[in-house]
Amino acid sequence: MITLALLQGMGEGMQGMESGGGSEMRMGRDLALLAPQIAVALTAVGALVFEMLRLPKVALPFTVVGLLVATGLSVPLLGTETTVFMDTYRVDTLSVWANLALLPATALCAVLARSEIRGTDREGTVYALLSFTALGTLVLAGAGDLMFLVLGVLLSSLGSFALVAYPRDDRATEAAMKYLVFGSVTSAIMTFGLTYWFGATGSTLLSDLGRLGDAPLAAAAGLVAVLVGLGYKAAVSPFHFWAPDAYDGAPISVAAFLSVVPKVGAIFALAQVVRDLTAGGVFGWPLVVAALAALSMTYGNLAALVQENVVRLLAYSSIAQSGYFLLGVVALGRGELALPSLVVFAAAYAAMNVGAFAVVLVAGRDLRDFAGLGRSRPAAGAAMVVFLISLVGVPPLAGFVGKLLLFGAAMESGYAWLAVIAILNSVLSLAVYLRIVVPMYQTPKERPTPTPSVTAVWTVALIATVAVGIAAQALLGNLA
Numbered sequence: 001m002i003t004l005a006l007l008q009g010m011g012e013g014m015q016g017m018e019s020g021g022g023s024e025m026r027m028g029r030d031l032a033l034l035a036p037q038i039a040v041a042l043t044a045v046g047a048l049v050f051e052m053l054r055l056p057k058v059a060l061p062f063t064v065v066g067l068l069v070a071t072g073l074s075v076p077l078l079g080t081e082t083t084v085f086m087d088t089y090r091v092d093t094l095s096v097w098a099n100l101a102l103l104p105a106t107a108l109c110a111v112l113a114r115s116e117i118r119g120t121d122r123e124g125t126v127y128a129l130l131s132f133t134a135l136g137t138l139v140l141a142g143a144g145d146l147m148f149l150v151l152g153v154l155l156s157s158l159g160s161f162a163l164v165a166y167p168r169d170d171r172a173t174e175a176a177m178k179y180l181v182f183g184s185v186t187s188a189i190m191t192f193g194l195t196y197w198f199g200a201t202g203s204t205l206l207s208d209l210g211r212l213g214d215a216p217l218a219a220a221a222g223l224v225a226v227l228v229g230l231g232y233k234a235a236v237s238p239f240h241f242w243a244p245d246a247y248d249g250a251p252i253s254v255a256a257f258l259s260v261v262p263k264v265g266a267i268f269a270l271a272q273v274v275r276d277l278t279a280g281g282v283f284g285w286p287l288v289v290a291a292l293a294a295l296s297m298t299y300g301n302l303a304a305l306v307q308e309n310v311v312r313l314l315a316y317s318s319i320a321q322s323g324y325f326l327l328g329v330v331a332l333g334r335g336e337l338a339l340p341s342l343v344v345f346a347a348a349y350a351a352m353n354v355g356a357f358a359v360v361l362v363a364g365r366d367l368r369d370f371a372g373l374g375r376s377r378p379a380a381g382a383a384m385v386v387f388l389i390s391l392v393g394v395p396p397l398a399g400f401v402g403k404l405l406l407f408g409a410a411m412e413s414g415y416a417w418l419a420v421i422a423i424l425n426s427v428l429s430l431a432v433y434l435r436i437v438v439p440m441y442q443t444p445k446e447r448p449t450p451t452p453s454v455t456a457v458w459t460v461a462l463i464a465t466v467a468v469g470i471a472a473q474a475l476l477g478n479l480a
Contacts, residue, residue, distance in 0.1 A: 029084075030084035033077065033084050035070075036070040036071070036073045036077075036099045036103070036138070037099075037135060037138055037139075040103065040134060040135045040138065042066065043062070043066025044131035046059075047059045047062060047066075047124055047127040047128040048128040050124050051122070051124025051125050051128060052124075055124070056123035056124040059123070059124035059127050060110060060111070060114055060127055062127075063127040063128075063130070063131060064107045066131070067104070067107040067110070067134070068107055070103050071099060071103045071104055074096055074099035074100050074103070075100070077096045080092065087205055088144050088145035088147070089139075089145070090142045090143070090144040090272065092142070093339055093343065094142070094271055094272060094339070094343070095138070095141045095142030095268070097346065098137070098138055098141035098142070098265060099138060101264065101347045102138070102264055102350065103134065105257075105260050105350040105351075106134040106257065106261055108354050108457050108461065109253050109254075109260075109354060110126075110253075111453050111456065111457055112256060112354075112361065112453070112454060113127070113130070113251065113253035113254070114453050115253075115454050116252065117251065126163065126166060126254075129159040129163050130159070130257060132158075132159045133155070133160055134261055135155065136154070136155030136156030136159065136262075136265070137156050137262050137264070137266075138152075139155060139156075139265075140153065140156065140230075140265040140266055141264070142272070143206065143269050143273075144205065144207065145204050145205055145206060146194045146205075146206070147204055149190070149194065149226070149230075149269060149273070150187075150190070150194070152269060153187050153229055153230070153233060154187065156262050157183045157233070157262075160179065160183075160258060161176055161180045162176075163251075163257070164179055164249055164250040164254060164258075166250070167249075167250070167251060171248070171249045173249075174245070175246045176246070176249065178246065179242045179245075179246045182241060182242040186232035186239060187229055189225055189228045189229060190225045190226060190228055190229025192225065193221055193225015193228070193229075194222055194226070196218040196222045197209065197212065197218060197219075197222035199218065200212055200214075200215035200219070200222075201215075206273060208276075209273070209276040209277055210276065212277070219277075220284070223277070223285055226270070227239075227270075227288070230266045230267075230269055231292065233262050233263070233265070234262075234270070234322045234325070235263060235318055236292055236296045236322045236323070236326065237292070237295050237300065237322075237323070238295065238299075240296070240322075243258075243315050243316075243318065243319060244312045244316060246315075247311050247312065247314070247315040247318075248309060248311050248315070252311065252357055252361045252365070253361070255314075255357060256353065256354050259315070260349065261350075263318065263321075263322060263325075264325075264346045264350065267322070267326075270329055271328070271329050271339075274286075274289070274329060274332055275332050278332060278334075286330050286334075286413070289326055289329055290330050290415055292323070292326060293323045293324075293326035293327055293330065293418060293422075294418060294421045296320060296326065297320050297323030297421065297422060297425040298323075298421070299319065299320075300316045300318070300319035300321070301316070301320045301425050301428045301432055303319075304316035304317050305431060305432055305435075308366060309367075310363075310365055310366065310436060311357075311360060311365050313435070313436070314353075317429070317432060318353070320429065321353075321391070324403060324422060325346075325349075325406075327341070327406040327415075327419070327422055328342035328345065328405075329342070330413060330415055331413035331415070335409055335412030335413045336412070337409035337412055338409045338412075338413070341408070342406075344401055344405055344468070345402030345406055346402075347398070347402075347464075348390065348397075348398030348465065348468050348469070351398060351461050351464035351468060352387045352397075352398060352399055352461065352465045354461050355387045355457070355458045355465060356384065356387040356388065356391070358457040358458035358461060359380050359383060359384040359458050361450075361454050362458075363380075363384075368439070370439045370440050371440075371444075371445060372439075372440070372441075372442055372443050372445050373440045374440035375441060375444035376445065377450070380450065381440050381441070384436070384440065385440070386462055387461070388436060388437060389433070390465050391429065391433060392426055392429050392430050392433060397465055397466060398466070398467075398468035398469040400469060403426065406422070407419045407422060407423060410422065
């Protein structure tokens with residue numbers, strides 16, 4: 001009944017598309033603006049067809065090419081600020097840059113997955129699920145309607161559950177069940193809470209959230225629900241409990257995907273929501289989001305300090321990084337750096353986190369597996385050092401530029417105390433990542449030669465990590 005009520009509100013807005021002159025022209029324009037998302041959907045379907053034909057070797061290049069084509073279709077949309085389908089979906093800076101950052105990251109994860117799942121009986125389904133899940137995150141990043149929030153969470157979650165369970169062993173099954181139960185509960189809470197916003201505004205459009213200024217209780221109930229639902233997708237503390245087990249139980253390539261793509265999509269969706277809350281004069285939400293940011297950063301780094309499993313360590317690091325993302329969300333509507341900081345840090349985070357997981361696939365899941373990596377595999381060891389110090393925020397790498405903008409955005413919006421906490425946590429994170437770096441340059445040991453596909457992934461990620469930091473000025477010029 002809750003979902004039907006929301007669908008009814010959305011349907012009433014969509015009926016206007018069937019009447020009046022120029023509806024076909026508007027439909028054609030809308031479909032052209034959604035060309036990247038359509039390309040991703042066709043890529044997912046195509047990968048599934050190749051799996052049904054027992055052609056997994058074709059499914060992977062088809063998936064990679066399809067995702068890169070979708071990325072290319074997004075480039076002409078830079079600078080576009082409009083909506084499609086009666087204002088229900090936004091083609092703007094956040095949604096376009098989500099395409100540009102997340103689709104290449106998904107392609108890299110698909111290539112990374114090949115080394116883990118090659119020859120299994122459902123190889124092609126992994127590529128299809130990665131594409132379908134990426135499509136769900138793009139829906140979140142451009143959401144202009146409450147129902148797109150629900151659709152994006154559901155679409156990205158269903159694929160994620162199946163990806164975590166892919167190995168079909170006890171650890172993966174347990175992780176997937178925890179992920180499923182936690183995701184089902186948080187999604188239900190979000191859907192229920194959104195009905196308060198619909199009831200108070202009479203609309204499912206985010207652009208109508210300004211009407212909540214006269215309904216503070218409904219505004220608060222909906223905000224809590226959205227923070228629970230999107231906080232779960234972004235692994236923001238205290239909604240993070242699924243993440244360490246899911247990352248550890250899943251294939252490493254899937255852990256890399258989950259740590260980047262759904263997280264950034266959820267953060268961008270939250271940004272879309274709070275932009276309208278700010279414009280409508282709904283107050284109080286920045287302090288709540290700031291508190292979650294401080295909690296997530298601090299808890300994530302402290303928990304990572306005691307981990308012996310590198311995948312779990314990176315999972316808690318991912319929770320901490322979610323806190324940094326929230327600095328940009330807090331600043332939305334209060335400073336000029338908010339939007340650029342989110343976009344730049346998203347691009348940086350996608351490159352350095354996927355790269356770090358690719359090196360984990362070379363070394364192993366345990367800290368002891370990293371002993372001597374820097375000596376036995378100097379290139380992979382050096383790349384891992386670059387990824388980790390970029391996560392800390394050391395110049396001139398991409399992570400430094402992203403964090404610098406986030407700190408500036410927080411201070412510009414009057415949250416200097418939050419910037420101080422973020423800076424202190426960056427120092428603390430150095431101790432976390434040194435736990436990986438120090439063993440890498442101890443006595444080397446024999447280890448198998450990594451596959452070319454894994455080497456290609458961390459090489460591309462390394463180039464992107466360095467390039468985003470160096471080309472930050474040009475990137476910021478495109479966002480201005």
